[in-house]
Amino acid sequence: MRVDLLHALENKDDARPWHEVLEQARRRFVLADELGIDGIWIGEHHFDHMGVDQSPNPALLLADLASRTRRIRIGIAAVILPAWHPIRLAEDLAMLDQMTGGRLDVALSRGILQAEIINLNAEADRSADARSKAIFAERLGLLRAAWAQDPLKWSSERFEYPHPDTKWPGGPSEYTDESGKATGMAVIPRPHQTGGPPLYSVTDTTGGFVSAAQQGLKTITWFPTRGILNGLNASYQDEAERGGGAPLQNGSAVLRGCLIAPTDAEARELAEPEVTSSFAYIEKVRGIKVWLDEGEDPDDPAIRATPPFDLLFERDHLLVGSPDTVAEKMIQSARANNATHWVLAPSLTENDHCVERTMRLLAEEVLPKVRAAVDD
Numbered sequence: 001m002r003v004d005l006l007h008a009l010e011n012k013d014d015a016r017p018w019h020e021v022l023e024q025a026r027r028r029f030v031l032a033d034e035l036g037i038d039g040i041w042i043g044e045h046h047f048d049h050m051g052v053d054q055s056p057n058p059a060l061l062l063a064d065l066a067s068r069t070r071r072i073r074i075g076i077a078a079v080i081l082p083a084w085h086p087i088r089l090a091e092d093l094a095m096l097d098q099m100t101g102g103r104l105d106v107a108l109s110r111g112i113l114q115a116e117i118i119n120l121n122a123e124a125d126r127s128a129d130a131r132s133k134a135i136f137a138e139r140l141g142l143l144r145a146a147w148a149q150d151p152l153k154w155s156s157e158r159f160e161y162p163h164p165d166t167k168w169p170g171g172p173s174e175y176t177d178e179s180g181k182a183t184g185m186a187v188i189p190r191p192h193q194t195g196g197p198p199l200y201s202v203t204d205t206t207g208g209f210v211s212a213a214q215q216g217l218k219t220i221t222w223f224p225t226r227g228i229l230n231g232l233n234a235s236y237q238d239e240a241e242r243g244g245g246a247p248l249q250n251g252s253a254v255l256r257g258c259l260i261a262p263t264d265a266e267a268r269e270l271a272e273p274e275v276t277s278s279f280a281y282i283e284k285v286r287g288i289k290v291w292l293d294e295g296e297d298p299d300d301p302a303i304r305a306t307p308p309f310d311l312l313f314e315r316d317h318l319l320v321g322s323p324d325t326v327a328e329k330m331i332q333s334a335r336a337n338n339a340t341h342w343v344l345a346p347s348l349t350e351n352d353h354c355v356e357r358t359m360r361l362l363a364e365e366v367l368p369k370v371r372a373a374v375d376d
Helices: 018-035 058-066 086-099 114-120 129-148 206-214 226-242 264-286 301-305 308-314 323-337 352-375
Strands: 002-006 039-042 073-080 104-109 199-202 218-221 253-260 318-321 341-345
Touching: 002 073, 002 253, 002 352, 018 039, 018 058, 018 352, 039 058, 039 104, 058 073, 058 086, 073 114, 073 199, 086 104, 086 129, 199 206, 206 218, 206 226, 218 226, 226 323, 253 264, 253 323, 253 352, 264 308, 264 318, 308 318, 318 323, 323 352
Parallel strands: 002 039, 002 341, 039 073, 073 104, 104 199, 199 218, 218 253, 253 318, 253 341
Antiparallel strands: none
16 A cells, blocks of 8 residues: 655745745655655646645756655656646656656646646647647657657657757767768656656546556546546556556555544544635536535435535545544545555645644554555
8 A cells, every 4th residue: 555645835825935835845745754654746836826736846846855855755746748848848857756766756637727728838728628638648658758769759740859950069879860960869867767757647537547548647536436436447447458458557546635633523623624615616616526426416405415524524535533533434445446545635724733743643543554454
C-alpha cells in the first residue's frame, strides 16, 4: 500500500505574503518526509486570485521543496500538458528527476479551468473536445520521445524536430551531416529513472480511464466511489488487456480529503465548514451526482435532505474522524475497491496545528493498522 499527501498552496483572498505560503509548504514537505509518508504532490494552477492553489510553476517549486527532503517521492498532480512546450517540459522534468535521485512522479491533465487553458493555449480549449484530446496526445508522444530517442527526430501536426533550417558548428556527428545541418536533437539531461518518471492521468470518467489505459498512464481519481470506482477500474483493465499488454495497475490512486483528531466529534467539527463550502461549490459546477454511487438518484428527497458532511462521509469521500475511524474506512475501501494507493488532502482546515496533527496521527496510528490489515 502506498499513501501520499496532496498539498495545496492555499492563500484565501491573497491575504498572506507569499513567502509565508512557501514556508508552510516547506514545513509540510519536511514533516511528511520525517514521518515516513510515501509521497507528496502539488498541483499546477495559474491566475489564482482566489487563493485556492497558488502553484504556477510546480517543477521549479518542487526543486526547492524536494531539496529539503531525503526519501519521500514528490509529484505534480497535475501538469497542464497543453500549457507547456513539450520539449521544455521534458527538460525541466528530467532535470528535476536528476536533482531528486529519481523520486519524481508526474500526473498529466488536459486542464480543468477554462480561464487557465484559453489564456495559455487557446487552441486547447476543452470546448473543442476532439482537438483538445489530439493536442494532449501529440504533446504526450513528444514528451516521451524526448526522453527515449537520442537523437530526437519528430514530425507531427504542430511540431518538427529538428527544424529543417537547424545547423550546428563543428564536424559531422550523430546529430549533424557533413554540411552541419542537424539530423537529430539532443535533449539533455535524460531522466534519472529509466524511461522517465511514472506518468499518471487525473480523471474521473470512463472515457478518461480508457484513454489512460490506451496511453499507458496510471490514474488518479477524486470523485468516483464504491460501485462507480470499481466500474472505472474494470474499464481500465479491460482496455489494457484488449491492447495486448498486461494491466498497468490494480486500481486507481484515490484522492480523498483527510482530517484526523483524537475523537470523531472533534474531527467533524474542524472539517465540516470546509466540507460544506466545497460541496456547495462542486454542486454548482458539476452537480450533486458526482458524489453519488451508481443507481442513486440526485433528485431523491432523502439525498437532498442529507447534510453534506454525512452524504460524503457515508459514501467514503471523507477520511475524517479518530485514528480508529479513519483506519477502518481505509481498510474497507482497500478491500471493496482495491484502493492500495491513496492521495490524501489534509487541508479540510486552515489550522496549521490540526493539519500537522493529522499528518502525525496518520503516520503513527492509522497507517500501521491499515498496512497490517491489508497485508494480512
